[in-house]
Amino acid sequence: MKIKMVGVYVHDPLAAFQFYVEILGFKELMYMPEMNLAIVSSPEQKDGPALLLEPNENPIAKTYQEALYKANIPVIVFGAEDIDAEYEKLKGRGVSFRKPPTKTEWGVEALFEDGFGNLIQIHK
Secondary structure, three states: OOOOEEEEEEOOHHHHHHHHHHHOOOEEEEEEOOOOEEEEEOOOOOOOOEEEEEEOOOHHHHHHHHHHHHOOOOOEEEEOOOHHHHHHHHHHOOOEEEEEEEEEOOEEEEEEEOOOOOEEEEEO
């Protein structure tokens, strides 16, 4: 068994799709504006898992998303071989970081906001 797709709640899936593709560099797998959904994946993982950007319109989803954000908990963790280079690239594209690359006992991590209600961690 392998991970095929993971859902991430966002308050605007269509705008989030643009951010994940144009700023983060993910590739489009499916874009359904009429359904308010988008699916993207990492260009670095040809057959890797997909990320479903879905609306947080359900009260349970919205509460979950807001609680994670307020608790400063990332909704997802992306891996990067060169976290410093990734940080500089994304910062140069206007990504708002809450935490620059920082060495911890578990590795090196950075934390940024996707602008759609989520915190994202980059880890190596």
